[in-house]
Amino acid sequence: GENVEQHPSTLSVQEGDSAVIKCTYSDSASNYFPWYKQELGKRPQLIIDIRSNVGEKKDQRIAVTLNKTAKHFSLHITETQPEDSAVYFCAASAGGYQKVTFGTGTKLQVIP
Amino acid sequence: EAGVAQSPRYKIIEKRQSVAFWCNPISGHATLYWYQQILGQGPKLLIQFQNNGVVDDSQLPKDRFSAERLKGVDSTLKIQPAKLEDSAVYLCASSAEGRGHTQYFGPGTRLTVL
Numbered sequence: 001g002e003n004v005e006q007h008p009s010t011l012s013v014q015e016g017d018s019a020v021i022k023c024t025y026s027d028s029a030s031n032y033f034p035w036y037k038q039e040l041g042k043r044p045q046l047i048i049d050i051r052s053n054v055g056e057k058k059d060q061r062i063a064v065t066l067n068k069t070a071k072h073f074s075l076h077i078t079e080t081q082p083e084d085s086a087v088y089f090c091a092a093s094a095g096g097y098q099k100v101t102f103g104t105g106t107k108l109q110v111i112p
Numbered sequence: 113e114a115g116v117a118q119s120p121r122y123k124i125i126e127k128r129q130s131v132a133f134w135c136n137p138i139s140g141h142a143t144l145y146w147y148q149q150i151l152g153q154g155p156k157l158l159i160q161f162q163n164n165g166v167v168d169d170s171q172l173p174k175d176r177f178s179a180e181r182l183k184g185v186d187s188t189l190k191i192q193p194a195k196l197e198d199s200a201v202y203l204c205a206s207s208a209e210g211r212g213h214t215q216y217f218g219p220g221t222r223l224t225v226l
Contacts, residue, residue, distance in 0.1 A: 001170075006154075034214070043203065043217040044155065089154050099168055100145075100215065102154035 002027040004092050006103030013080050014111050021106045023090035024072040032093040033066060033073050034100070039086045047088075048075070080110045114138065116218035118204050124224045130192040133221045137185070137206030144181055145215065146189050147203040155203055161187065191223075199225045 003026040013019050025033075031052040036044035050057045050064045050073065057064050061080075066073040077084055090103040117136040125131050137144050142163050147155035158177065160168040163184040172179070176195070181187040191198055201222050205215040 043219050045217070046214055049214065099157065099160060102156070105152075105154050 002030060002092055002094060002099075002101040004090060004101050004103040006090050006106055008106060009104065010107045010109070012109045012111060015080060015082060017080055019077045019080055019084070019108055019110075021075045021088055021090065021108070022072060023074070023092075023103050024070075025092040025101075026071065027092065027094050028071065030071075030092040030094040032100075033064070034091050034093070035064060035075050036089045036091065036102075037086045038089065038105075044089060077108075080108075082110050082112050084108060085110045116204055116206055116216055118202075118218035118221055120221055121219060122222050122224075124226065125194055126226050127196055128193040130190065131194055131223065132188055132190045133202050133204075133223075135187045135189070135204030135218060137187070137204070138208070138216055140208060141206035141216075142184070142209045143207045144187050145205040145207075146179055146187070147205065149201045149203055149220070151200070158189070194223075194225045196225050199223055 006023045011019055034049035035047050037047045038044045048059050048062050048064050050066050055066055061078045063076040087105045087107050089105050091100045093100045119134050123131055144161045146158045148158050149155045158172045159179045161181040164181045177191055179189045201220040203220045204218040207215045
C-alpha cells in the first residue's frame with residue numbers, strides 16, 4: 001500500500017519568514033495530493049491540493065510543488081503569521097476509490 | 113452547504129465496554145470515511161464506503177470494530193469491546209463524486225477508554 005513520509009515533525013519560524021514542509025510517497029499511481037491544516041482540537045481542513053498533471057499550484061501565501069519523478073511534494077508558506085500555527089498533514093491518493101493516506105504531520109509554530 | 117455532523121463529541125467509557133459513533137455526511141456525498149486519529153499522529157483510515165458498499169476496510173480491527181452505512185447516507189461505527197489503545201479521536205469525512213477527491217471532515221468524537 002501507499003506510504004507517505006513527512007518532514008520535519010516540528011518547525012519553528014519567525015513571523016514573516018517562510019516555512020517549507022516536505023513529503024514523499026511510495027505509490028507511483030498516486031495522482032492527488034492534498035494538504036490539510038489542523039488547529040488544536042479542531043478538524044482537519046483542506047488548504048490546498050495538487051494533481052499529478054500539474055507541477056505547482058499557488059493560492060495567496062500558500063504554494064505546493066510536485067515532483068512526480070522523485071515522488072515528493074512540498075508545501076510552502078510565505079510571510080508566515082501567528083495564525084498559521086497548527087499541525088499540517090500531507091496526503092496522497094491513488095486509485096478509483098480515492099483512498100487517501102496521510103503523513104505523520106508537521107507542527108508549525110510561528111513566533112511573533 | 114451544511115457540514116459533516118458527528119455525535120457524540122466526547123465519550124468516556126471503561127475498557128471492555130461498547131461504544132457507537134454516528135456520522136451524517138454532507139448531503140449528496142457518495143463517499144464516506146471513518147478515520148482514527150491518535151494524539152500526535154495523522155488520521156488513519158479505518159473504513160471507506162462508496163454509497164452503502166464497503167470499498168476499503170483493510171485497517172479496520174474487525175474483531176472489535178464494525179461499521180455500517182444505512183441507505184448510503186448516515187453511518188455508525190461501533191467498538192465492542194473497547195481497549196485502552198482505542199482512545200483517540202474518530203473522524204468522519206465525506207466526499208462527492210465528480211468533485212475530485214476533496215474530503216470534508218466532521219468535528220470528530222474524542223473517545224477516552226479508562
